[in-house]
Amino acid sequence: MGQYPGNQYPGGQYPPQTSMPWPYPVMPQGGYPGAMPNGRGAYPISPTPHSKLAAGLLSIFLGCFGVGNFYLGRTGRGVAQLMLTLIGFPFFFIGPTIAMIWGLIEGILILTSSAGSFWHRDARGWELTD
Structure with missing residues (x-):
């Protein structure tokens, strides 16, 4: 949490429910937590590597x-x-x-x-x- 250029929130703080600005600057390795409907887990970035x-x-x-x-x-x-x-x-x-x-x-x-x-x-x- 801290300053982010162009932050729209007062005091330069992110909203309490997020720790990163939206859109994410980079994709997290584990996927996006809670992105699947009904809380089924993280959305996978790469389901399987190619052979x-x-x-x-x-x-x-x-x-x-x-x-x-x-x-x-x-x-x-x-x-x-x-x-x-x-x-x-x-x-x-x-x-x-x-x-x-x-x-x-x-x-x-x-x-x-x-x-x-x-x-x-x-x-x-x-x-x-x-």
């Missing part, structure tokens, strides 16, 4: 549809791969071939990545489990 093996295999085998990127939360890349496959299909399979090569390379990079690298993280920046 490196699953992400790599999905990228290799279903990469032309963007499944590996959708799994990791990179929806923009997933949509790009899917659109490349769907739009490029009538044009002599050029689009799907490019998307398959893209997925194959991404899958190999994910499977061979080490902790801390870009390919060893999901879209939120969480490390993949080995």
